[in-house]
Each structure stands twice: as C-alpha cells, then as structure tokens.
Amino acid sequence: MTVAAPYPARLRYLRHMTLWTLLLFDGVVFLPVAMELFWHRSAAVPVLLVLAAALVVSCAVAAHFMIASVAAGGPPPMTRRVRVAFGCAAAGALIAPVVAAPLYSPSTGPPAPWLLLPALFTAAVMAGSGLPRFRTAVAGAVLAAGAGAAGAANAGQEVLPAVVVGAFAVTAACAAVAAQVWFWDVAAQADRARQLEGEAAVAGERLRFAAELHDIQGHSLQVIALKSELAARLVEADPARAVAEMREIESLAREALRDTREVAYGYRTVNLTVEIANATRVLAAAGVHCATRSDADPPALAPAAERLLGLVVREATTNVIRHSRAANAEIELVRDGAEVRLLMANDAPLTPSAAGSGGGLAGLAERFEAAGGSLSWRRGEDRFEVTAMLPAHVPVPAPVVTRDGAASR
Incomplete structure (x- = not known):
C-alpha cells in the first residue's frame, strides 16, 4: 500500500515544483534568445554587447522575482540595489528589440525572439514584485508592443506584426506564470487556513x-x-x-x-459519539484524513465504559497530532462478542516516547485492566494501532477522592 505524504510534505513538494517550473520558463526564454544572439555574432560589437547585457540582466532579474514569488513568500525588499537592477532589466528588455530589429530583413519579419525578453520580465515582475498584477501585465504589453513598433520602424519593417507579436508574447507569458503563481497562492492560503x-x-x-x-x-x-x-x-x-x-x-x-x-482528568460523563466526531474534526484541522467505521446498531455502553473509551480517543488523537506525521487515520468501534472493540490507527508510527511508561497510553492501560478490559498498541514501519477492549455492560468504578486529595479506585 502506498502511503500518501503528510500535507506539509506535499506542500513543500508543490512549492519546489512551482519554483522549478518558473525557473524552467526563464531558461526556455534564455536559450533560444542566446542562440539567436550566437547566429548573429557577425554583427557589430557594440550591438552584440548591448544585446548580451540585455539578455543576461533581464533573465537574471526575472529569476530573482520568480524566486521571491514562491520561495521567499513575498516580494523582495525594494532596496536601492534591487531598484537599480529593476531599472536596468526593464531598459534592457525594451531596448533589445529595437537594437536587434536591423539584424532581421523585412522578409523574416519582426525580431520575435527578442520580444520574449519584455514578455519574460513583465511576467516575473507581475508574479513577484508586489505590484498590481493586472496593471503590470497591461503596462508590459503596451511597452512591449511599443518596443516592437519602434524596432520595426527603425529597420523599415511593417509595424503591425511587431506590435501584435509583442503584445501576444507578454499576454501569453503573464497568463502562464500567473496560473502557476495562483495555484501556489491557493495552496499556501489553504495551508494557513488549515493551521x-x-x-x-x-x-x-x-x-x-x-x-x-x-x-x-x-x-x-x-x-x-x-x-x-x-x-x-x-x-x-x-x-x-x-x-x-x-x-x-x-x-x-x-x-x-x-x-x-x-x-x-476527563472523568465526567463523555459521549463517545461526540468524542469520535471531535477527534475527526481536530485531525482534519491538522491535515490528517480520518475515516470512521462502526456497527449499523452501535453497541450500548455503560457510562463509565463510554468514559474510558472516550479517553482513549482523546489520547490517541493527541498522540497523532503531537508525535507523528500521519496523513491518514481511522477509528473503528464495533461489538466483539460480549465486549466492545475500539481501534484507532494512523499511517505513521509514533515516536518511541509517545507512549511513555509513566502516563499516556500506559496509564490508560492500567485503568482498562482494573475495569476488566485491555488496552494495547502496536508500532509498525508504516502503521500505529491502538486497540481497546472493554465489556459493554460492566460499569467501571469511578475514582474516589480520599481525604488527602489523592484519587483511588
């Protein structure tokens, strides 16, 4: 049986997957533009230097904002260094299509690969800068279309294709990145709500x-x-x-x-059905899926027996939350001959100290033995079970407080 990872582990996996997807998107833009620069290596050295600087700075700053959108949990502090890098990357992303346009003949159309830089930079800023996302995307599309138009006009090409390519590239990039970031934001908000x-x-x-x-x-x-x-x-x-x-x-x-x-100490009357429902709710709040099973006709229990079984539910629930990394749990209450059997299990073993000899399950086991029942637990590699057996109709003596304040049976 494949055991699902605990919710925090799945959340960390989603964070890493989102981060690497965004960085992969950055790399997918960097590689074709770098290849395009290589194919035009015969151009003038100043042009190559401007294009190379625009490529490196734009992709580096875009990666910084993408990392901040997921790993840092929020926009980076807008220090002087970040503002300078932001300005240089924005200028480079917009200048690159203008400078690269003359390298393309009118028959090849606008410099589409270089229009990917403003698209990438806009998407990264939208995801991780903290600026209004819709307004950032619209502003980026307008600026990219303007840069494409300026480059086409500078190279004597048709302006409309460059405008369409620039606006479409920004829109597509922002949509792809926004979907990834939105999915991560929803998962992070769900985790905060769970906590x-x-x-x-x-x-x-x-x-x-x-x-x-x-x-x-x-x-x-x-x-x-x-x-x-x-x-x-x-x-x-x-x-x-x-x-x-x-x-x-x-x-x-x-x-x-x-x-x-x-x-x-929980000696007052306990409704076992309510205790099981509360345990299910508390485990769900901790990210543990809990399945419950019982007989169609629930066994009738003496109040004292119901009280003891309720204490087992409380103790086992506390152990799951405090001492394990379980993702799934189960509670079973069935009649077994003249006795009632309560089983609580989870898919992650407790730490060795969870059922210490001085209290917890060990202390409850002594009380079950005095009541004519039994309480046992079993620890496996991927499962921990607590089994309580108790006569259904045999009342358990309530504790008596002696004159010195000590509890006895």
Whole structure:
C-alpha cells in the first residue's frame, strides 16, 4: 500500500515544483534568445554587447522575482540595489528589440525572439514584485508592443506584426506564470487556513474546559465563602453551629476538589459519539484524513465504559497530532462478542516516547485492566494501532477522592 505524504510534505513538494517550473520558463526564454544572439555574432560589437547585457540582466532579474514569488513568500525588499537592477532589466528588455530589429530583413519579419525578453520580465515582475498584477501585465504589453513598433520602424519593417507579436508574447507569458503563481497562492492560503482551523479547534476546547471548570468552581467557592463568614460570626455566639458549618465547608471543599479532578482528568460523563466526531474534526484541522467505521446498531455502553473509551480517543488523537506525521487515520468501534472493540490507527508510527511508561497510553492501560478490559498498541514501519477492549455492560468504578486529595479506585 502506498502511503500518501503528510500535507506539509506535499506542500513543500508543490512549492519546489512551482519554483522549478518558473525557473524552467526563464531558461526556455534564455536559450533560444542566446542562440539567436550566437547566429548573429557577425554583427557589430557594440550591438552584440548591448544585446548580451540585455539578455543576461533581464533573465537574471526575472529569476530573482520568480524566486521571491514562491520561495521567499513575498516580494523582495525594494532596496536601492534591487531598484537599480529593476531599472536596468526593464531598459534592457525594451531596448533589445529595437537594437536587434536591423539584424532581421523585412522578409523574416519582426525580431520575435527578442520580444520574449519584455514578455519574460513583465511576467516575473507581475508574479513577484508586489505590484498590481493586472496593471503590470497591461503596462508590459503596451511597452512591449511599443518596443516592437519602434524596432520595426527603425529597420523599415511593417509595424503591425511587431506590435501584435509583442503584445501576444507578454499576454501569453503573464497568463502562464500567473496560473502557476495562483495555484501556489491557493495552496499556501489553504495551508494557513488549515493551521488557523487547528488553532481554533484547540482554543474552542480550552474555552469549553474553562467554562465547565467555572461552572463547577464558581458556585462551590461562592457557597464556601458565605458559609465561612457565617461560621466566623457564630464562633462565640453558637460554637456548636459554627463547628457544623465548618464541617459543611470541608465537605463542600472536598466535593469541589473531586469535581475539579473529574474535569481535569476527563472523568465526567463523555459521549463517545461526540468524542469520535471531535477527534475527526481536530485531525482534519491538522491535515490528517480520518475515516470512521462502526456497527449499523452501535453497541450500548455503560457510562463509565463510554468514559474510558472516550479517553482513549482523546489520547490517541493527541498522540497523532503531537508525535507523528500521519496523513491518514481511522477509528473503528464495533461489538466483539460480549465486549466492545475500539481501534484507532494512523499511517505513521509514533515516536518511541509517545507512549511513555509513566502516563499516556500506559496509564490508560492500567485503568482498562482494573475495569476488566485491555488496552494495547502496536508500532509498525508504516502503521500505529491502538486497540481497546472493554465489556459493554460492566460499569467501571469511578475514582474516589480520599481525604488527602489523592484519587483511588
């Protein structure tokens, strides 16, 4: 089975492919124009020097802007050096068709290869300079058509073919480069949206936990505060009642402590269906495709059993996000005889420390053993599985908080 690469790896591959496609386009323009310069090597030396400089500077600056459009994540800083290079490349790209036109006879038509330089330069500026793309393309087409017309007029050729070739070359080059850059921009925006969705999912879970903790602690602490004030006033007037109030305060404090521990460690009632749905949503936000399977008639579970299985879903989901580079995951909940089997798997193994002996899956395994079930995990080269088995109708003892605040079963 071929395992798909994780989303970040696919995004890096797309970035490299887009960058090399743009640079290949630069090379495709450079080579034929360089060959054209070679075939006209018998021209005057000043003309050859001007054309060679225009070719090298235009292609080099175009490559710089193309790299900036993808690899640098934005337009390059317009320093003095960049502005000078930009001006020289623009001037060279526009001067080259004018200077090269006399090298072509009227029968051969306009100097089409040299009109590729303003086309390439315009497309690169449109992609990576940060200037308005449509306006840049239109301005480049107009300038290229003007350069072609000037060259044709200088060489005594027909002006219209040169204008058409120059405008068409710029339009085609801008369309090709814009398509590549647009596709990359969409992928980059999708990646940013995926990251924001994951952060929003985490923030939502924190808000839910904070609200639940506030609901538990707020009422209990308010009652404790009122009863403490009452006990303080009764110490001298009615010592027996003050003692009773203090004992009630102690009971309320222990109850609040127990409820807080239940929230913190996930001991409160958990809807397993909701937990699986949340896990699917969180994994999707992290770029992991999650498939779920279950029986047509979902097994009936005791609340405590549902709570334990929900904790497995949470722990396994956290491990996938924190400790693996998975692209695909699966969750299966089926009846297996008198037991219920929960399987969570992903296509990238966890790091060896993900299921440490002091907590995590190891800690849950102890609780499953005490409940009459089992929790195991298996690490392969391209797969990690967590399997939880638990009796469907056997309630699991809830933790009891002792007087010293420690949780026991």
